[in-house]
Amino acid sequence: MLFARQGWKTSLCRTLTSILFVGLILWKQWATFLTTHGSLTNISLHKLFEHTEEDPDRTGRPNYDVLLRQSRLIINEIGRLSKSQFSENTAFSQLLQQATVQLSARLNIFDQLNGRREKRCTRMKSLSLRLQRQILNLQYPRHCRNKKIALTESRRICGFGCVCHHVAYTFGNSFAMNRTLLIKGNVWGDTFQPITSCGNLTAVQSKEAVHMPFTEYLNGGQFDPPGLADEWATAMEDIHGAPYVWFRGHLLSFLLRPIWSAAETDRGPYVGVHVRRTDKIVTQEAGFHSLSEYMVHVKRFFRLVYLASDDPSVFTEAREQYTDYIFLGDQKKAKTWSDTTEDAIMTDILALAKSDLLVCTASSNVCRLAYELMLAQQPANDDATFNSQSLDVRFISHRSRQGRWKVIADFKDNNLVLGDLYSLSANSSDGFLRSFCALDGNCHKQLIPAYLLQEITLRYSKR
16 A cells, blocks of 8 residues: 555645646646636635634644545546546547546545545434434324425426426425425326325315425525535535535435335446436437547446436447447336336436446436435445536536535635635536626626635525
8 A cells, every 4th residue: 555655644745746736737738728818827825724714623724624625626627627628639638637537546545544534434324314314203203293294296297307306395495494295296106105104185274384386486595405404504514515415315315215126236336327318409408418428437437337318329329339338228218207117217317326427417307316316325435526527517406596605715817815705607517617796796707717616505594
């Protein structure tokens, strides 16, 4: 073990030096780009070690878990920047991608050697059990008679993932209000276990019941995504990269409990790839992405791929053009929800959620559903946030309120100061953020490297 012989402090220094070296190479290659869009060399890091907002013990030292996550964020965004600015086939692009893989691997090894990952895993498992108990006690109370109720409905007016996310949205609001959620309608048939033991709908006629209809314009105010109750925001914000997605993943895990038991198959490490075509492309809700764009990420890791798609031709293309890879998945299930069963869709979603790397387009509800379940259902990973790649937008949640992002380093050319808070109004996955607003309402339209901003957790007080 090279890291063990060198000592963890020496290993950390060499790893961080490697990150800086890659950054210097990147800046050198981007001379033309920087001339057009401004210099990035005015980024000041010296205040990082003076900034104690993320240091709950006020020891004067940065929080280890936060800094580790920021390092992973920077590496991930460098990869996105490379793909957006350079051709995949250039020698520099390939070297840079390989360098980011090596840096990520060394950060993971370092994290294991110093014992922090094991502690986070133990903490995350404990938090998962606590949240699962809260959900179960709310939905399966000992006595239903006096329980406060929230009522929603499930209607098949959009795709499977869309309906799931609507119910998850209302579930999040009912959880925040400490109300048991009941669902009118049975759009899923007999695929999933009952959501509650309080199945008598006569009680919901009471004026005290909160009705949440199936509509795109439902507004829950402070409970809207990506807000979390104080209890969960405090517990999660320092040890996880996407606390709200993890929370929502647990809500969905409870909602989508199949009555059948999924077969446990030891496939070994594999990549989950979801290719959305058909209706999303026809209605221009999302852009077309070739299979080769997905395979860029696959090639960096494994040759075993679980492929899911609503387009049968994708399976044929994959097996004919990438003969060195093994593609799992059922071409016969390549249909939309209107043409297939919930069992078939859930088989694909669960397989995608269990993958070691998920590659998809976050504009797709199925992609986001798999990502949410991945964060909640992989106990071996304390934080699977970086185990996914979206080809179009970053993770989004419909009916969301404005999230807040914190500047993690000075960027003088754009008047960004370490610790400043902004909200974003444009979403992309090319390594840049394009439009953002200060909390005073002053908005900017300019290119900012995404690795300079980190999303923070919004809070609300649970009733």
